[in-house]
Amino acid sequence: MPSPIVLVADPLPAHLTAELAADFDVRHCTGADRAQLLAAVPEASALLVRSATRVDQEVLDAAPRLRVVARAGVGLDNVDVAAAARAGVVVANAPYSNVVSVAELTVGLVVALARPVLPASASVHAGHWRRADFQGVELAGNTVGVLGLGKVGELVAVRLRAFDMRVLTHDPHVRDDALERTGAQAVSLEELLRQSDVLTVHVPLTDTTRGLIGERELSWAKPGLRLVNTARGGIVDEFALAQALKEGRLAGAALDVFEFEPPLSSPLLGLPGVIATPHIGAGTAQAQERAGREAVRAVRQVLTGGAPDPAA
Numbered sequence: 486m487p488s489p490i491v492l493v494a495d496p497l498p499a500h501l502t503a504e505l506a507a508d509f510d511v512r513h514c515t516g517a518d519r520a521q522l523l524a525a526v527p528e529a530s531a532l533l534v535r536s537a538t539r540v541d542q543e544v545l546d547a548a549p550r551l552r553v554v555a556r557a558g559v560g561l562d563n564v565d566v567a568a569a570a571r572a573g574v575v576v577a578n579a580p581y582s583n584v585v586s587v588a589e590l591t592v593g594l595v596v597a598l599a600r601p602v603l604p605a606s607a608s609v610h611a612g613h614w615r616r617a618d619f620q621g622v623e624l625a626g627n628t629v630g631v632l633g634l635g636k637v638g639e640l641v642a643v644r645l646r647a648f649d650m651r652v653l654t655h656d657p658h659v660r661d662d663a664l665e666r667t668g669a670q671a672v673s674l675e676e677l678l679r680q681s682d683v684l685t686v687h688v689p690l691t692d693t694t695r696g697l698i699g700e701r702e703l704s705w706a707k708p709g710l711r712l713v714n715t716a717r718g719g720i721v722d723e724f725a726l727a728q729a730l731k732e733g734r735l736a737g738a739a740l741d742v743f744e745f746e747p748p749l750s751s752p753l754l755g756l757p758g759v760i761a762t763p764h765i766g767a768g769t770a771q772a773q774e775r776a777g778r779e780a781v782r783a784v785r786q787v788l789t790g791g792a793p794d795p796a797a
């Protein structure tokens with residue numbers, strides 16, 4: 486009997502896909518466009534993705550043999566989980582694989598907004614020595630608002646408490662033990678914006694969180710707010726954010742994620758005070774190894790008939 490086909494649609498560590506190739510027919514279509522994906526998927530029993538490949542009804546309809554979609558990462562907004570369930574396809578993600586990496590990048594971005602490290606470095610490289618141009622603010626004593634006190638939000642809160650920041654949070658499902666571990670105080674979304682010097686976004690992108698931080702919410706912002714989003718584009722309205730930055734109501738923003746990636750037409754690109762990174766929250770060797778390993782394990786479990794771990 487021919488080996489089941491495992492289609493690798495986004496880049497994963499090569500040694501992990503090589504391990505799978507010992508038992509399955511592993512085929513790669515990383516960097517493929519939509520038409521190439523739709524042409525490759527009909528034979529596949531398993532599909533391995535990260536965040537770039539959209540697995541929607543069209544892909545599922547084109548894949549009658551598909552048994553598992555394994556997401557080497559956390560967010561499942563690129564997978565139509567309900568449609569997969571209807572089609573009897575298991576969806577597995579890697580919920581703890583990269584949360585430390587995302588939290589660490591977030592803290593780095595919070596620091597980089599408070600102290601203008603990036604423009605100062607560019608200036609020195611350009612041959613200048615302008616110490617007075619790069620005055621920042623101390624984080625100690627500032628208030629950070631953590632929007633979404635889940636796995637990443639909690640790690641961020643604990644790390645920023647170590648900077649002597651006061652931590653507020655807004656999360657409709659917040660658990661008491663998370664508040665205890667972080668020392669965060671739960672407030673309404675409006676209070677979070679009114680009181681925070683730094684707002685950091687850690688909610689998933691869903692129908693209810695799309696546009697959660699828009700024009701109205703930014704009108705509540707404490708003057709000089711610095712905003713960090715390492716969760717998903719689409720949660721923060723990019724046009725409303727650009728307007729608030731242009732009007733000087735916000736002091737800066739750091740974004741790892743954009744509504745459309747790459748964000749070629751984002752109003753935020755080129756704005757002073759905006760730090761932009763190319764969705765690298767999970768971009769560490771350790772996170773990629775863990776996420777890839779969990780995804781590969783899920784594929785193996787489903788294709789060999791073991792009980793799969795459900796998506797979290």
Ligand SMILES: NC(=O)C1=CN([C@@H]2O[C@H](COP(=O)(O)OP(=O)(O)OC[C@H]3O[C@@H](n4cnc5c(N)ncnc54)[C@H](O)[C@@H]3O)[C@@H](O)[C@H]2O)C=CC1
Binds near residue numbers: 580587633637689
């Ligand atoms: N930049 C990157 O490379 C990465 C980004 N992410 C993003 O980070 C997000 C968060 O990850 P985790 O912390 O692991 O998820 P999680 O599921 O552990 O936590 C999310 C939290 O958001 C809360 N929440 C949901 N709706 C909310 C709302 N309307 N207002 C306030 N809080 C709300 C939930 O109650 C939960 O506590 C992921 O969904 C993913 O999109 C995750 C990994 C890598």
Ligand SMILES: O=C(O)CCC(=O)C(=O)O
Binds near residue numbers: 535557
């Ligand atoms: O590295 C990736 O695929 C993106 C990570 C991510 O955004 C996630 O795990 O939700």
